[in-house]
Amino acid sequence: MLKRWRTRILLFLMVLGPGFITANIDNDPNGIFVYSQAGAQYGYSLLWTILPVTLALIVVQEMCARMGVVTGKGLSDLIREEFGLRITFIMMVLLVIVNYSNVIGEFAGIAGSLELFHLTKYVSVPVCALLVWLLAVRGDYKSVEKILLTGSLFYLAYIATGILAEPNWHLSWMKTVQLPHKTEWKQNGYLLMVVSIIGTTIAPWMQFYLQSSIVEKGIRVQDYAASRADVIVGSIFTDVVAWFIIVACAGTLWVHGLGQINVPSDAAIAMKPLAGNYAFLLFAFGLFNASFFAASVLPISTAYTVCEGLGFESGVDKKFKEAPLFYWLYTILIVGGAAVVLIPHFPIVQFSIFSQALNGLLLPVVVIFMLMLINRKDLMGEHTNSHWFNVVAWVTAIVVIALSLVLVVQTL
Numbered sequence: 001m002l003k004r005w006r007t008r009i010l011l012f013l014m015v016l017g018p019g020f021i022t023a024n025i026d027n028d029p030n031g032i033f034v035y036s037q038a039g040a041q042y043g044y045s046l047l048w049t050i051l052p053v054t055l056a057l058i059v060v061q062e063m064c065a066r067m068g069v070v071t072g073k074g075l076s077d078l079i080r081e082e083f084g085l086r087i088t089f090i091m092m093v094l095l096v097i098v099n100y101s102n103v104i105g106e107f108a109g110i111a112g113s114l115e116l117f118h119l120t121k122y123v124s125v126p127v128c129a130l131l132v133w134l135l136a137v138r139g140d141y142k143s144v145e146k147i148l149l150t151g152s153l154f155y156l157a158y159i160a161t162g163i164l165a166e167p168n169w170h171l172s173w174m175k176t177v178q179l180p181h182k183t184e185w186k187q188n189g190y191l192l193m194v195v196s197i198i199g200t201t202i203a204p205w206m207q208f209y210l211q212s213s214i215v216e217k218g219i220r221v222q223d224y225a226a227s228r229a230d231v232i233v234g235s236i237f238t239d240v241v242a243w244f245i246i247v248a249c250a251g252t253l254w255v256h257g258l259g260q261i262n263v264p265s266d267a268a269i270a271m272k273p274l275a276g277n278y279a280f281l282l283f284a285f286g287l288f289n290a291s292f293f294a295a296s297v298l299p300i301s302t303a304y305t306v307c308e309g310l311g312f313e314s315g316v317d318k319k320f321k322e323a324p325l326f327y328w329l330y331t332i333l334i335v336g337g338a339a340v341v342l343i344p345h346f347p348i349v350q351f352s353i354f355s356q357a358l359n360g361l362l363l364p365v366v367v368i369f370m371l372m373l374i375n376r377k378d379l380m381g382e383h384t385n386s387h388w389f390n391v392v393a394w395v396t397a398i399v400v401i402a403l404s405l406v407l408v409v410q411t412l
Contacts, residue, residue: 021213021234021297028294029109030102031200032287035242038193039249044168044175045184047246049194051176053201054239056396059389060367061231063374064207068214069224070383075211075366076309078373088309091365098358099205099302103337106298109291111341116284122342129338132296133331157286162244164282167251176243195403199359201242202396204366209301212308221383248283299333364397371397 038046064075071078080088110128111121184190210231219227303326307314314326340346371393375384385393 028102028106028200028298029112029287029291030105031242032109032245032290033105034193034196034200035245036249036253038197039246039251040253042184042187042190042193043250043254044171044247045180046190046193046197047172047175047243048177048179049197050239050243050246053198054235056198056392057202057239058232058235059392060202060207060370060396061210061235062228063370063385063389063393064211065214065227065231066224066383067370067374067380068211069219069221069227070380072215073211074215074304074308075208075370075373076305078379079369080309080311082373082376082379083369085310091369092306092309094362094365095204095208095305096302098362099298100333100336101358102203102205103295103298103302103333104340106291106295107338107341109287110295113284113288113291125338125341128292128295129334132292132299133334135296157282157289158241158248159244161282161286162248162251165248165251167247168255172247172250191403195400198400198403199361199363201239202363203359204362205298205301205305207366207370208305208308209297212301212304212314295334295337299330299337302333303327303330364401367393367397 067073067075067078073081076088076092079091107125107129111125114124115121180190214227304314306312306329307323307326310325312325313323318326320327371385371390374380375390377384
């Protein structure tokens, strides 16, 4: 029995990476801003979203990982092969637009977090952009994965921040398992925040990146049980972090009437007199860690997706001359994202909210494509979706579409 469990643990550690990294990098500055604003503006009343979103995240991520293991192909590659180049091209254009808006948010997070330590963005952003570029261009898959796994562990800083904030734990647990009242839905901006939480937690780029990472790591079908555990552990951990961010801001900013923050770093500044220097430092450090590693992954994810979808070579294990489009697109996204942040008075707050709403609008399209692919027996064999997986995935797509339509009507 002991030997069997030792074997299982070793196998899990061997495949640990794609699921855990993908889920945790999703807690990027845009996500931190959304969670922070949710806690600061609405207190504990949005904690109920974490449970259904976590379930949906596990199901969607597991579907991607399973398709990658069984087919040995990335998601955009499968979409091109099964639905044609025209549809794939449209999807790639939409994804590049959404991802580029997110990359801008990552470099804004780098700038804001290091400004808390009195380092100007005109130094921090170019230096970090260069480091991010070198991480992929000069590394290989294994070295990049080890660095990203190490960075993922530093998200524990947000859990520590939530504890130091000394929130109302009883109210936190109650609001996590209670559905919101009608009066809460009527609050100004509440629906937008719900859509943004869904969009930032189950971002479209995650599905493309995860499946590409699974393929590049070469995980086999017989090893998939451990890979599924990687996905589940990563999804739960990232949403536990999200829960603690909301709780930390509700327990400090909301209870003191500081409901509006403009950038994630505002939350750290406001916490300093309310929860002490340790909470401030942990939140600020967590923001930099999240910003830097998300700035590394999002451009890579986009480059993977576009190259696979259009049939070009891709991967950090390949040299520049072997995958020129992959590396040029990666470079352009980094340089372009960093350059926008350096523009004086750029409206980063409005841009962050807009980018996460775009994530929410694009998500149902990606999930529907995934469902059409994963339920094909000629493609997946005996590894098609179970009934309950289909139910959760379709409900996720339908709910997001419905909320998005209501949001559009309200806005108009």
